[in-house]
Amino acid sequence: MTYSIDGRTVSAEPRPGQCLRTFLRESGALGVKKGCDAGDCGACTVWLDGRPVHSCLMPAFRAKGRQVTTVQGLASGHNLHPVQQAFLEAQAFQCGFCAAGMIMTVAALDEAQRADLPRALKGNLCRCTGYRSIADAVHGIAAIEQDLAGAACGASLPNPFSAGIVTGHARYTMDVDAADPALQSLLHLKVLRSPHAHARILRIDKAKALAIPGVVAVFTHEDVPKKLFSSATHEDHLVDPDDTLILDEVARFVGQRIAAVVADTEGAAEAGCRALEVEYEILPAVFDPALAMAPDAPLLHPGNDGLAGGPRGNVFLAITGEVGSVAEGFAAASVVHEQTYSTSRVQHAHLETHGSIAWRDGDGRIHVRTSTQAPFITHRKLCYLFGIFPHDLHVFTERVGGGFGGKQEMLTEDLCVFATLNLGRPVKWEFTRPEEFLGATTRHQMTTRVKIGATADGTLTALEVHVVSNTGAYGGHGGETLAAALGSPLAAYRCPAKKAEGHAVYTNVIPGGGFRGYGASQTSFAIECALDDLAAKLGIDPFAIRRRNMIRPDDVIQSVWAEPSDVAFGSYGLDQCLDLVEAELAGGGGEARPEGDWAEGTGVALAVLEAGPPTEHRSGGEMRLLADGTYHLAVGSTEMGNGSVTAHRQIAAAVLGTRADAIAIINADTDRAPYDTGTFASTGTVVAGQAVELTARALAAEIISYAARRTNTSPEDWRLSADAVESSTARIPLAELYRLAGAEGHRLEAKRKAYLSPRTIGFNVQGVRLAVHRVTGEIRILHSVHAADIGRLINPLQCRGQIEGAVAMGLGWALTEHMVHDAQGNVVNAALRNYHIPAFADTPRTTVLFADTHDTIGPLGAKAQGECAINAVAPAVANALAHATGVRFAHLPFTPDRIFDRLGGPVSRPL
């Protein structure tokens, strides 16, 4: 039987239970993406006889005799479909993983559906954009600007891979050619995950699994190297505890991997997992970090001596600090407010799940194609775990479908490499969507007690916070997120006395990890709420109390430690941000309060974030002039939708006086790019971007110096233009210069490294006007306003997009997202239909405003921008809700069922 796919006739027979999605991908239509495999996200949308369907839900055999159109078949020849063109011109994607399904859906909408996008797009999730650019694409609003030589920096240039993204030809981690010689005899890996929150494995019987046809190997804790490590990735490996084994004989959370089955097919690997017989000794478990700190609590890591030495029970790390005397500060206060606030456990839900493919080449080198934010650290960890000589290992990404911190983690690469080393064959492991909720990482759940005092005029006298962070079963990121939680949110305010105490505590739940905002989000929520509560007690306006106390450019930037810090004001625009948000909120924009029993309120919150982590972070760039007079740029940092590849080309082009298009870029590849710590902690611009700037400057100097040498003139006479080096009297095309240099055996190239210090500081202010229905508890965001001081905008449309995405993610944290565990530690909602990330309908349009600043530390005046915006969002919502209702809701999220009974509406009497 034959199938018609994008006009091709495909002679193949699907397996009986196969869905259309995998059948299409096996036929080469790799533009069809897997986001959830369950019909919730829409990334796999294709047309069947012209009607859009979720191909993951469609039995493949039902496509027999029908016309299948994927995103790869939408364009006619070289002409993009108008919707593809519109998505490109609006840049209606960031990582681009949702774009194929989004485009196939939008291209099928009728007029009525286009007029009701919240409903029409409810089956298409985007985790990056916040949907504004997608709405713009639907309505034909273009955003991109021309790429002009010398004007690249500051221009809204499109992602250089836009054409591939909108046509489905961009290759994400799993988009490999089945005919690739390196991947012949590909094996599939699946893991059995623990059904128990805390258990010791007494015995694993592999026999029945190994007897299943197609199963090649089963690996358990008895087979793998007994080397402790952390799956978290940082430049300094000592900031994360070595508390993890590739496979352990103790399971410490439901979902921990117990055994790996490697087989010829995914089906056989799954069957092998089901056939494994495991005998467990169930151990007592503890889920609440407060209970886990009790002396008699079950111990997760009996050998835990914390980072500071000495037995510490389940406390992985305790941090304290005090500047001034809070006792004296509270004594001097007219009003003291004290309350506990808490934030929930949420998942990154990047649309591309974790996954990697490992193989060994003919020379014995191991290659790992993976979805990571840190290929170089992953490289090092793999070398350590398996004793691989660094030269014999190659780790790389192609296109990564979102990260948000979730891929600052080595979760799949170790088992794939281990299996390849043992079996000699290529091995692939792709997480399912439920595995993201069961076995990846989450934002750390934190509970924060805030005590804050001020004089009658609102001047802060003392600020004290106690943070308990639930780091889950493993401690990776537990210390750094705790330190971040006690850092910038307290440094945001001038106060003579500040004190903080934090505990990161092991419990038997899925581990915390890096997540956009990284600990600072959690304490920002608590402190920004507490400040409003204090202001309310004092009768002071929320803007006014912030202006009175916020850090100013002549202040020392400090939290609760008096030691010198490398954080400095490269620029300061917090005052502008507050002014912009206040004016915009007062300007009458947004939607009117709905008719009915709705309470309306406005709220504001600010956030301050250092551009880059306190730990070491470095990057490097390499550039060379190419024969045709364009440039090659290699930089190690990962692009996962954060826009760094676009920005890096613009930085290089600006320095070299050319168009961004003249810069070909390679990134995130341990063979082909210089070392980079990783794209996390807001470093894509300020570290990797700095490396690009330094490299481009060095190459420009080299080119000019060579031109001067060749012509016996002074370098001062020369300057670079779009495609030539010019003096007042001469002009040498770059292609000619390349030829001249080559003839002399001279290469025009440069390499530079960048290191993060000092760190500049960015500012964000979120304003929200909302309405809450007093009966149903529904919250509608009527006006969302965000002002950011991120220095000079390298690419305004990307900057806006990053902030819109961060605001949407913050609204998800505030309003809809919540990982729920039952009493045994099982995740109850391990699917996108039950764990609700913001869809189009949930996401208001946000007015994004920028302070006018030019940073003196960041590259070309820019500062970091990917993370900080999220930190102000949830507290602004909380403050607006408090303003609307007169009630402080202190615990995220504000789903209607968690707030309805305190809204002052009619309360139903008991039946």
Added chain:
Amino acid sequence: MDLNTVRQVKSPSSVDDIADWPAGHAWLSGGTWLMSEPQPGIDTLVDLFGLDWPALVASEEGLEIAATATIGALADFSAPPDWTAAPLLRACAHALLMSFKVADVATVGGNICMSLPAGAMVSLTVALEATYVLWPRAGAPRTVGAAEFVTGNHANVLGSGELLRAIHIPAAALKRRFALRRASLTKLGRSAALLIGTCGPQGDLVLTITAATPRPVQLRFAAMPGAEELQAALAAAIPADGWFDDVNGTPAYKRHLTVHFAEEIRAELAAESGGTA
């Protein structure tokens, strides 16, 4: 997703071709739920689409919906003008979490047989006093009232291999006036409570409560009740622990919504009847 345990697909042109029903068999209708979760116990799919049942047949008796009719087709159905309750077809289709793309494939019968509390095709057909035609594997077809079909969360009266063949909505129900209320924790999300009231020419009230409870609860009043009477009937029908507990809303919230929406529906229909609120 791939159902890797499935070994065969049977595509009968008549149900009689399916003689036995061993463990591991599953009817395949739209497949939108079946393909959305691992189904390790299933090895055989029996495709209903080859049976080619006419999707929607309207007559003076009412609307006959094949179990294999898609939810999208039902939402787009053009009803006779005197079927005043027909807007419920689309309203209930829109009450589902699924996108229009899924609704184009998912079937009315599939949604009913899933028997989830928020299954709006259950809400619709119970509210419109439908009957279901069931085809047991052995024996004669039987008819059950929609209100009796779902017995709990994801549970119903179907025997092993028994098939839901058709849903019949009587014309009389379609000619009633209606009021619908719904709430969800998220915008256009899965229902936390979905209540439908209908009112006939005699001013009677049929109130159907779904999503908030594990199975549909239907209250019937020969004449439009007062607020107190309605609340008393609710209290009598749904015990304190009778509210559905899941991530789509706490039991207390679902009770709260139900109490509130029930009264809103009563007041709306009473006002239109010219009765007293």
